[in-house]
């Protein structure tokens with residue numbers, strides 16, 4: 628199956644991940660994932676701690692509990708940068724162009740989206756049991772929770788990586804269509820993303836379909852805004868394993884009459900093993916992809932579900948076994 632054309636996602640990234648040696652100790656965080664993504668996405672790097680004048684290298688800052696409030700403090704100097712951090716975060720995020728996602732440094736008191744240690748006041752003290760977001764990360768989560776947001780440590784988990792990439796490339800493509808401002812482009816987008824939306828949310832797929840079919844009386848801009856909101860709702864959470872089976876069975880229906888009994892049995896077996904968590908979804912997806920070429924199946928060829936992000940990342944998806952643990956609840960406000 629040929630690689631489809633992808634729109635380039637626009638992603639705000641913690642500058643210390645692959646872009647600059649701006650960590651407190653003058654180091655940078657290496658990320659193979661980000662290096663690969665650089666070929667397909669446009670990054671907007673930012674380092675809050677440098678922007679508020681803390682310099683590199685610098686003594687570390689911490690999230691500190693003072694009464695009921697959380698403050699951002701540099702214990703070695705006693706400097707409190709809470710107000711600086713808050714006003715920088717607000718003005719920086721106010722000034723951003725439309726973006727598709729954020730990739731932030733894990734556990735940082737500035738950029739972290741979860742698992743940031745909280746300390747009592749004082750320099751040589753142990754952390755409290757509570758975990759929080761960093762000051763910049765929290766503002767991002769409050770304002771942009773519908774976008775693709777992750778930290779670089781969580782991306783090591785392959786299911787999280789797969790969901791992040793799928794959402795990122797889908798939102799990026801929709802952003803481009805929005806700019807073109809035409810109903811024809813929206814109808815085309817909807818047709819190509821039908822199986823993907825079926826995978827993510829049957830309920831939102833129906834709402835999207837109704838919007839595209841019955842938009843009389845609404846301005847095109849209003850239809851597109853409503854469509855974008857439903858699209859983001861559909862992708863707010865990763866799809867369950869059961870819906871992957873349903874969508875693959877649906878795709879199978881387009882080619883099954885051309886397959887021999889052995890091929891059919893092999894496919895259904897791969898699906899069953901995916902359902903049981905014994906095989907990644909890619910095994911069944913790979914079979915459908917080979918049948919698209921063999922039977923010149925145009926409807927399936929255009930479906931983003933079968934190629935939601937560039938092939939270079941397929942090894943991310945290839946390890947996506949169907950495990951039930953919810954990996955997202957803890958990072959959503």
Ligand code: SF4
Pocket residue numbers: 641642643644649650651673674675676677732735737738
């Ligand atoms: S985690 Fe954020 S604030 Fe800290 S060095 Fe990286 S970019 Fe700068």
